[in-house]
Amino acid sequence: xxxxxxxxxxxxxxxxxxxxxPRPNAKRLLQxxxxxxxxKKLPRMAHVxxxxxxxxxxxxxxxxxxxxxxxxxxxAVVNGEEMKAVCTPWVGVLSHLQGxxxxxxxxxxxxxxxxxxxxxxxxxxxxxxxxEDAADKLEIDWRELEPVTDMETALSAxxxxxxxxxxxxxxWKREFNAGDVDAAFAASGATLVEEAFLxxxxxxxxxxxxxxLSDYDPAEEQLTVYHAHQAPHMMxxxxxxxxxxxxxxxxxxCEDVGGSFGIKVHTYPDEMATVALSIMLRRPIxxxxxxxxxxxxxxxxxxxxxTARMAVDGDGRILxxxxxxxxxxxxxxxxxxxxxxxxxQVVNLTxxxxxxxxxxxxxxxxxxxxxPMCQYRAVGHPIATAVTEGLLDSAAAAIxxxxxEIRRRNLVADDAYPCKAPSGLSFEKLSHHASLNxxxxxxxxxxxxxxxxxxxxxxxxRGIGIATFVELTNPSAMFYGVGGARISAQDGCTLxxxxxxxxxxxxxxxxxxxxxxxxxxxxxxxxxxxxxxxIKMITGDTDTVPYGGGTWASRGAGIGGEAAAQAGHALRRxxxxxxxxxxxxxPETLDVRGGAVVDMxxxxxxxxxxxxxxxxxxxxxxxxxxxxxxxxxxRHYVPKEYPFAFTNGVQASLVEVDTDTGFVTLLKHWAVExxxxxxxxxxxxxxxxxxxxQGIGAALFExxxxxxxxxxxxxxxxxxxxxxxxxMPDIEVAHMESPTRDSELGAxxxxxxxxxxxxxxxxxxxxxxxxxxxxxxxxxPATPExxxxxxxxx
Amino acid sequence: xxxxxxxxxxxxxxPVVERVEARLSLVDFLREKLHLTGSHVGCEHGVCGACTxxxxxxxxxGCLTLAAQADGSSVTSIEGASDSGEIADLQAAFHxxxxxxxxxxTPAMLLSADALLKRNPAPSREDIRLWLSGNYCRCTGYxxxxxxxxxxAEVRRNNSI
Numbered sequence: 001x002x003x004x005x006x007x008x009x010x011x012x013x014x015x016x017x018x019x020x021x022p023r024p025n026a027k028r029l030l031q032x033x034x035x036x037x038x039x040k041k042l043p044r045m046a047h048v049x050x051x052x053x054x055x056x057x058x059x060x061x062x063x064x065x066x067x068x069x070x071x072x073x074x075x076a077v078v079n080g081e082e083m084k085a086v087c088t089p090w091v092g093v094l095s096h097l098q099g100x101x102x103x104x105x106x107x108x109x110x111x112x113x114x115x116x117x118x119x120x121x122x123x124x125x126x127x128x129x130x131x132e133d134a135a136d137k138l139e140i141d142w143r144e145l146e147p148v149t150d151m152e153t154a155l156s157a158x159x160x161x162x163x164x165x166x167x168x169x170x171x172w173k174r175e176f177n178a179g180d181v182d183a184a185f186a187a188s189g190a191t192l193v194e195e196a197f198l199x200x201x202x203x204x205x206x207x208x209x210x211x212x213l214s215d216y217d218p219a220e221e222q223l224t225v226y227h228a229h230q231a232p233h234m235m236x237x238x239x240x241x242x243x244x245x246x247x248x249x250x251x252x253x254c255e256d257v258g259g260s261f262g263i264k265v266h267t268y269p270d271e272m273a274t275v276a277l278s279i280m281l282r283r284p285i286x287x288x289x290x291x292x293x294x295x296x297x298x299x300x301x302x303x304x305x306x307t308a309r310m311a312v313d314g315d316g317r318i319l320x321x322x323x324x325x326x327x328x329x330x331x332x333x334x335x336x337x338x339x340x341x342x343x344x345q346v347v348n349l350t351x352x353x354x355x356x357x358x359x360x361x362x363x364x365x366x367x368x369x370x371x372p373m374c375q376y377r378a379v380g381h382p383i384a385t386a387v388t389e390g391l392l393d394s395a396a397a398a399i400x401x402x403x404x405e406i407r408r409r410n411l412v413a414d415d416a417y418p419c420k421a422p423s424g425l426s427f428e429k430l431s432h433h434a435s436l437n438x439x440x441x442x443x444x445x446x447x448x449x450x451x452x453x454x455x456x457x458x459x460x461x462r463g464i465g466i467a468t469f470v471e472l473t474n475p476s477a478m479f480y481g482v483g484g485a486r487i488s489a490q491d492g493c494t495l496x497x498x499x500x501x502x503x504x505x506x507x508x509x510x511x512x513x514x515x516x517x518x519x520x521x522x523x524x525x526x527x528x529x530x531x532x533x534x535i536k537m538i539t540g541d542t543d544t545v546p547y548g549g550g551t552w553a554s555r556g557a558g559i560g561g562e563a564a565a566q567a568g569h570a571l572r573r574x575x576x577x578x579x580x581x582x583x584x585x586x587p588e589t590l591d592v593r594g595g596a597v598v599d600m601x602x603x604x605x606x607x608x609x610x611x612x613x614x615x616x617x618x619x620x621x622x623x624x625x626x627x628x629x630x631x632x633x634x635r636h637y638v639p640k641e642y643p644f645a646f647t648n649g650v651q652a653s654l655v656e657v658d659t660d661t662g663f664v665t666l667l668k669h670w671a672v673e674x675x676x677x678x679x680x681x682x683x684x685x686x687x688x689x690x691x692x693x694q695g696i697g698a699a700l701f702e703x704x705x706x707x708x709x710x711x712x713x714x715x716x717x718x719x720x721x722x723x724x725x726x727x728m729p730d731i732e733v734a735h736m737e738s739p740t741r742d743s744e745l746g747a748x749x750x751x752x753x754x755x756x757x758x759x760x761x762x763x764x765x766x767x768x769x770x771x772x773x774x775x776x777x778x779x780x781p782a783t784p785e786x787x788x789x790x791x792x793x794x
Numbered sequence: 795x796x797x798x799x800x801x802x803x804x805x806x807x808x809p810v811v812e813r814v815e816a817r818l819s820l821v822d823f824l825r826e827k828l829h830l831t832g833s834h835v836g837c838e839h840g841v842c843g844a845c846t847x848x849x850x851x852x853x854x855x856g857c858l859t860l861a862a863q864a865d866g867s868s869v870t871s872i873e874g875a876s877d878s879g880e881i882a883d884l885q886a887a888f889h890x891x892x893x894x895x896x897x898x899x900t901p902a903m904l905l906s907a908d909a910l911l912k913r914n915p916a917p918s919r920e921d922i923r924l925w926l927s928g929n930y931c932r933c934t935g936y937x938x939x940x941x942x943x944x945x946x947a948e949v950r951r952n953n954s955i
Contacts, residue, residue, distance in 0.1 A: 258897070
């Protein structure tokens with residue numbers, strides 16, 4: 001509770017907390033008046049395209065540029081060696097992922113290319129079409145090298161080592177052991193289930209491709225980068241470090257961003273190359289990835305092969321879990337977040353919702369000649385959840401227990417908090433049982449089971465899948481900062497009262513469509529006491545907003561929101577000091593409500609904020625000499641009590657499987673989510689829904705298919721399947737609220753929960769449909785081919 | 795360099811005469827020559843639907859249509875449809891229902907939805923889902939979009955009675 005606030009932000013009059021107000025800044029997007037990077041044009045702007053490696057692993061013998069340089073409209077042709085002069089290489093490691101290694105990476109390949117799509121030569125021209133014409137005229141001689149594509153054999157002696165300096169293809173290994181797994185598995189009466197899971201590679205497919213427009217002014221030594229990115233301050237630091245520019249001379253501006261999902265939170269070589277070119281050529285350079293480039297160069301996600309075992313007793317109680325994860329991350333650990341975090345999360349999160357404390361896990365992270373893999377929405381969660389929940393359903397089937405019942409017997413009790421997962425994660429307060437009960441009621445579970453049985457008699461194979469899970473949100477400095485990465489866990493909010501009583505609100509969290517600006521505005525308006533329409537949001541500009549981490553790991557509402565709450569309280573106190581002087585009243589007898597200063601006791605209006613602004617800014621001569629008004633305040637916040645604010649959720653999927661074609665029809669999906677204080681229920685619902693559909697994409701459709709030479713086979717939107725409206729179900733969402741006490745606001749994140757739980761729910765539903773037919777599917781995506789194979793039909 | 799041709803057309807009600815490369819797509823023409831940046835380029839492949847515009851009242855893929863093909867036509871982009879007010883109800887419903895997140899697909903989604911409602915004033919949820927299945931949205935999961943379109947269909951029906 002705030003020391004001088006009469007009420008916490010949750011108790012303010014005219015509160016916007018918990019209200020589904022429409023997003024203030026969405027109207028421009030509805031009218032096509034958004035400003036995405038490709039909508040921007042600067043004077044003397046030129047366009048870059050990249051010649052990329054056509055091979056997964058190949059030595060660059062020579063680069064012939066004469067014809068390209070002579071092509072119409074060409075301004076420059078630059079290779080990796082030439083670009084080394086302006087940009088130092090980077091290495092994606094974190095000290096707390098002990099032993100993680102990677103190779104220095106350059107903007108353009110130097111010496112050899114390590115994946116199909118790696119940028120090799122930059123061609124700058126007056127238009128993108130002219131640059132593409134010229135790039136076609138480059139003559140690059142290659143010597144193909146044996147590619148490392150199969151992660152199963154990446155560490156075998158016969159497999160070539162991608163980076164000789166590293167000694168082998170092992171990026172990282174983690175082993176974890178808690179309790180006594182061997183004793184648990186050997187216990188008398190234990191039933192053991194074992195499954196092998198496959199999680200294919202997929203990618204983010206943001207509708208706006210990656211985009212950057214970099215402008216360098218050599219006179220001021222000022223770098224200005226317009227960037228489709230989630231973390232402008234992080235990129236400011238990276239550009240400063242690798243281009244040797246003072247950090248305050250680097251300005252990163254993120255205006256409208258067309259989807260991110262973790263795709264746009266990394267350092268990409270072609271984007272670094274674009275910045276390098278703007279410095280080398282002293283003019284603005286624009287790079288917009290086309291869709292084919294997106295598929296081979298946006299980070300990929302997942303790619304795990306997991307074998308896992310679970311033992312349960314006759315009452316369905318989990319006795320122990322063992323999990324072995326092998327994952328391939330491409331040729332480099334991605335900078336600066338690294339490609340070790342996903343496997344780390346799989347180890348940390350498996351079984352974390354249950355009381356069992358006997359747990360053993362191993363994660364082996366290997367290099368391969370495929371597109372780099374890194375953090376994408378729900379990092380590790382969908383894997384851990386699908387493994388845990390898949391095993392639990394197998395165990396339930398083995399002992400003849402209902403899927404809901406076995407979860408009730410294992411979920412951590414709602415009154416058992418605080419507590420720890422076997423991996424050591426701390427849980428402050430979760431609501432697994434209440435959430436499961438709500439879900440069962442919402443979906444009419446018993447009725448669905450009866451209908452399923454009836455239809456089974458008619459040869460219709462329906463399945464119901466349940467998935468419970470925890471989600472990591474509001475990360476503290478324990479996530480990245482502790483490992484040496486300059487990624488801010490704290491965030492700030494600045495509020496400034498203007499001269500007519502309106503409020504500028506700037507925050508370090510960023511907007512890519514989630515509604516971050518809306519929830520920050522709602523919290524600030526509530527804490528301050530002004531109508532929402534009085535607030536103007538400013539985000540995504542390192543020159544003007546408080547230093548902060550941006551938007552990732554479901555941190556915007558919980559961390560940015562708390563900073564806004566504290567800033568709102570602070571500005572209100574300052575306003576009341578001014579009002580107290582003007583009104584000759586004690587500030588603590590006053591409040592700000594509805595955009596005016598009122599008497600605390602009865603709400604009677606005393607003076608408008610417009611009048612406060614007028615007097616403070618234009619007639620300070622009427623105020624006492626020893627009084628100075630301060631109508632601009634900044635407050636920051638970082639979680640301190642807990643390294644992460646965990647949320648919990650549960651989802652259910654109802655599917656029908658056509659056993660002749662292998663097609664899965666999604667009939668309905670339900671979700672109950674507990675993200676603590678809900679600031680805007682509609683925005684949370686839509687985060688959950690959008691996340692679920694991304695998870696469904698992973699479960700049924702999305703797969704980056706490679707051949708044995710490391711060639712991506714389906715890198716177009718026509719070949720790579722994404723969820724479209726016709727196949728998607730309606731999704732019902734409900735909430736529980738277990739606020740975190742690490743902040744006054746109590747909000748946790750909600751951005752990734754949908755994606756965390758959906759694949760497990762869908763696969764469990766498919767297996768529920770297939771189980772009487774003796775088939776099991778543990779491969780994501782569960783395509784018709786996978787299902788027909790499981791049924792023995794192909 | 796590809797050859798240039800002159801085209802004359804109407805864009806959002808205004809007459810336009812421009813010389814364009816024969817290979818220039820309609821969406822690139824709108825974006826680069828006329829600075830109408832509300833139509834977006836998502837795949838340049840005819841799959842994602844983000845470039846949808848109206849040519850003589852019919853929705854087309856702006857990336858699969860050449861600017862030259864629009865010679866003599868009347869083209870309406872999101873800017874024109876917004877300024878005329880003809881889709882104001884859809885825009886308001888999308889806003890109210892949060893049927894957009896990043897907004898990159900939204901202009902095209904609105905034009906496609908309006909085309910559906912002109913053809914079928916009483917679409918079921920399945921009809922809406924099927925019709926919009928040519929417009930990719932990565933953010934919303936589509937549920938809110940279907941809700942918004944269904945609500946406008948109902949209001950338009952009630953208003954036309």
